[in-house]
Amino acid sequence: MKPPLRVAVLGSTGSIGRQALDVIARFPDRFAVAALAAGANADLLAEQVAALRPRYVFAERVSPRLQEAAAAVGALAERPEAVAVAPDVDIVLVATAGAAGLLPTLAALRIGRPVAIANKEVLVMAGHLVREAMQAGGGELRPVDSEHSAIWQCLWGESPHAIRRIILTASGGAFRDFSRGQLAAVTPEQALDHPTWKMGRKITVDSATLMNKGMETIEAMWLFDVPMDAVDVVLHRESIVHSLVEFTDGSVKAQLGVPDMRLPIQLALSYPERMPEPPMPLLDLAAVGVLHFGRPDLDRFPCLRLAMEAGRIGGTAPAAMAAADEVAVERFLRREIGFLDIPRVIEHVLEQHEPLPSPSLDEVLAADAEARRLAAAVAPEVPA
Numbered sequence: 088m089k090p091p092l093r094v095a096v097l098g099s100t101g102s103i104g105r106q107a108l109d110v111i112a113r114f115p116d117r118f119a120v121a122a123l124a125a126g127a128n129a130d131l132l133a134e135q136v137a138a139l140r141p142r143y144v145f146a147e148r149v150s151p152r153l154q155e156a157a158a159a160v161g162a163l164a165e166r167p168e169a170v171a172v173a174p175d176v177d178i179v180l181v182a183t184a185g186a187a188g189l190l191p192t193l194a195a196l197r198i199g200r201p202v203a204i205a206n207k208e209v210l211v212m213a214g215h216l217v218r219e220a221m222q223a224g225g226g227e228l229r230p231v232d233s234e235h236s237a238i239w240q241c242l243w244g245e246s247p248h249a250i251r252r253i254i255l256t257a258s259g260g261a262f263r264d265f266s267r268g269q270l271a272a273v274t275p276e277q278a279l280d281h282p283t284w285k286m287g288r289k290i291t292v293d294s295a296t297l298m299n300k301g302m303e304t305i306e307a308m309w310l311f312d313v314p315m316d317a318v319d320v321v322l323h324r325e326s327i328v329h330s331l332v333e334f335t336d337g338s339v340k341a342q343l344g345v346p347d348m349r350l351p352i353q354l355a356l357s358y359p360e361r362m363p364e365p366p367m368p369l370l371d372l373a374a375v376g377v378l379h380f381g382r383p384d385l386d387r388f389p390c391l392r393l394a395m396e397a398g399r400i401g402g403t404a405p406a407a408m409a410a411a412d413e414v415a416v417e418r419f420l421r422r423e424i425g426f427l428d429i430p431r432v433i434e435h436v437l438e439q440h441e442p443l444p445s446p447s448l449d450e451v452l453a454a455d456a457e458a459r460r461l462a463a464a465v466a467p468e469v470p471a
């Protein structure tokens with residue numbers, strides 16, 4: 088029997104991270120936790136360290152309790168990159184949110200380590216650097232985002248030359264049926280009430296603005312090496328069809344399942360095998376009854392258009408956009424700006440930004456920092 092796959096979970100206290108620990112715990116013969124990294128939730132991380140006894144731990148905020156738990160099992164790392172390249176790790180799951188996963192992803196890929204990537208902002212900011220690191224190190228990227236896991240599965244056994252179009256499905260988020268007038272007055276609590284998925288706060292707001300889908304179009308370009316013109320978005324309220332691929336001969340393949348991230352997480356770990364048991368309830372299509380599809384409305388949800396435009400421009404534009412979005416979402420959650428200000432802030436930043444083609448890491452980080460500074464300074468137009 089093979090020894091268990093040793094997994095480093097970056098972002099272990101978050102929504103994806105906690106579900107990953109669930110999956111790992113279900114199959115102790117197959118998977119083991121080798122390392123954990125998190126941000127500010129030192130209490131939960133301390134509990135995870137005490138229960139799972141990883142050999143490497145990183146935290147942005149270290150509490151005395153975490154220090155004690157980490158000292159009992161190994162050393163506290165100074166940086167998340169150190170966890171990503173620690174010895175005795177077979178795969179790194181990058182489940183941090185926002186820009187935090189960029190450096191650990193590059194570090195792991197540069198030493199040829201497989202990376203299961205949930206943190207889509209990493210690919211949006213610097214897809215070309217991720218690809219370069221993967222090619223230089225001989226590493227491998229396995230998609231975790233549900234749509235990209237679906238596309239990945241549709242492409243198994245297919246030639247990449249046979250792809251005509253990638254079709255990403257979008258639930259439409261919390262405000263899919265709201266008018267523009269109604270959108271002006273929505274609250275963070277309403278935005279955080281996603282109709283089909285339970286996720287972290289930032290991605291849930293991104294889903295409500297359709298920025299999540301916009302970022303996913305750029306993520307698809309890098310993961311599957313297709314131009315933006317070969318990526319489409321279709322609204323699908325039920326989140327049962329996770330995405331589709333249209334091939335050159337007109338055939339269309341889709342992957343379906345109940346909306347539950349434990350399947351894509353499990354598959355990214357078990358690949359190229361499928362596990363013998365599902366981690367979630369099975370899909371009963373007769374009980375679902377009807378599936379709906381439609382076109383996204385770019386007037387009500389301009390973030391999708393902004394992201395696709397940034398993806399087409401390339402260079403530092405997507406990094407500036409992602410940074411502006413991160414700041415705008417935080418400001419909305421703090422009630423400093425209204426929901427309709429989120430695309431305004433991003434558009435303002437992109438108008439000021441002069442994109443550099445093929446940027447170095449330093450240039451990406453500079454574009455990120457400048458976009459954050461600009462986004463923090465945009466005054467709200469809609470009263471928060």
Ligand SMILES: NC(=O)C1=CN([C@@H]2O[C@H](COP(=O)(O)OP(=O)(O)OC[C@H]3O[C@@H](n4cnc5c(N)ncnc54)[C@H](OP(=O)(O)O)[C@@H]3O)[C@@H](O)[C@H]2O)C=CC1
Binds near residue numbers: 126
């Ligand atoms: N949730 C979902 O269902 C899906 C998520 N994704 C993507 O996966 C990523 C994670 O999403 P989600 O789990 O929802 O987000 P959460 O906000 O729930 O979790 C984010 C995690 O990142 C950790 N973190 C923050 N900063 C650092 C840092 N500097 N170093 C290490 N860890 C850090 C947080 O730690 P702490 O809590 O301790 O501060 C937390 O564990 C995002 O990019 C999202 O777009 C993609 C598809 C589905």
Ligand SMILES: CC(=O)[C@@H](O)[C@H](O)COP(=O)(O)O
Binds near residue numbers: 256258259284293
């Ligand atoms: C679960 C997952 O992959 C999320 O990215 C999800 O897609 C969000 O739903 P939306 O379709 O509303 O963006």
Ligand SMILES: [Mn+2]
Binds near residue numbers: 232233234303
């Ligand atoms: Mn997704």
